Amino acid sequence: MTQTQCGERWNRETFLAQLRAVGHYKYHNKHPFHTYMNEGRLTPEQVRGWVANRFYYQQNIPIKDAAILSNCPIREVRRIWLHRITDHDGLQNDDGGIGAWLKLATATGLTRAELQDERHVLPGVRFAVDAYVQFTRTKPWPIAIASSLTELFAPDLMSTRLAAFKKYYPWVADEGLDYFRSRITQASIDSDQGLELTMAYCDTLPLQEEAVKALSFKCDLLWSMLDAMMLEYSGYKKKWSEEAVAAG
Numbered sequence: 001m002t003q004t005q006c007g008e009r010w011n012r013e014t015f016l017a018q019l020r021a022v023g024h025y026k027y028h029n030k031h032p033f034h035t036y037m038n039e040g041r042l043t044p045e046q047v048r049g050w051v052a053n054r055f056y057y058q059q060n061i062p063i064k065d066a067a068i069l070s071n072c073p074i075r076e077v078r079r080i081w082l083h084r085i086t087d088h089d090g091l092q093n094d095d096g097g098i099g100a101w102l103k104l105a106t107a108t109g110l111t112r113a114e115l116q117d118e119r120h121v122l123p124g125v126r127f128a129v130d131a132y133v134q135f136t137r138t139k140p141w142p143i144a145i146a147s148s149l150t151e152l153f154a155p156d157l158m159s160t161r162l163a164a165f166k167k168y169y170p171w172v173a174d175e176g177l178d179y180f181r182s183r184i185t186q187a188s189i190d191s192d193q194g195l196e197l198t199m200a201y202c203d204t205l206p207l208q209e210e211a212v213k214a215l216s217f218k219c220d221l222l223w224s225m226l227d228a229m230m231l232e233y234s235g236y237k238k239k240w241s242e243e244a245v246a247a248g
Ligand SMILES: O=C(O)c1cc(C(=O)O)c2c(n1)C(=O)C(=O)c1cc(C(=O)O)[nH]c1-2
Pocket: 061, 097, 147, 148, 149, 150, 151, 153, 154, 157, 183
């Protein structure tokens, strides 16, 4: 038995360090699309493209949380997890995260219809988000919970984003930014709960290793979403198509 293991598994400190290392190296805060966003270098069209595509993610979050609930036979865990669905769906009208995201969309000049008919959703974004839902439907629930732990790293990114929008994108009305404000607190609560459940129920070395892989998979899918958006909105695709036409 090594110092970092208790019995056959990692102790809490080592497990936590493994999870944090994944976030440190792979979280989408370092993606160039986010760098551009946070440095104020996105055009209004690029901001709108991101908002419309991220709406597909937002809409699917409560669906994946319902998948986790449906796979979990432990009442106490379901009680802890349940609020995530209403946090996003709200209980009426435009309550909740999805309503707040719709307000963000309106503030950037998008219509509700544009978001809801998914006309802007890119294939790569759809594949990535659908993969997340599928993952949570098919993996053991503690592993699905571990995949949500990207939220450990979300509050810092939200604070940076909020400041960036205020400074560089004043054309986005302030009430449109409520989603980011509310997620700073919500993501901290969610990630604390997710972390404690992961610590408690990923209680063998194979489960701990799978939890770390689940977090890595989640980082990959968040990264892929931004890759798809960067390709679409950077102008490269258009340039390549025009060159192909010119070349006959
Ligand atoms: O804008 C972001 O960078 C970001 C990242 C993440 C994340 O790290 O998974 C989430 C969110 N936003 C978010 O708004 C959100 O509701 C959310 C739920 C979850 C999840 O996996 O359960 N992640 C995230």
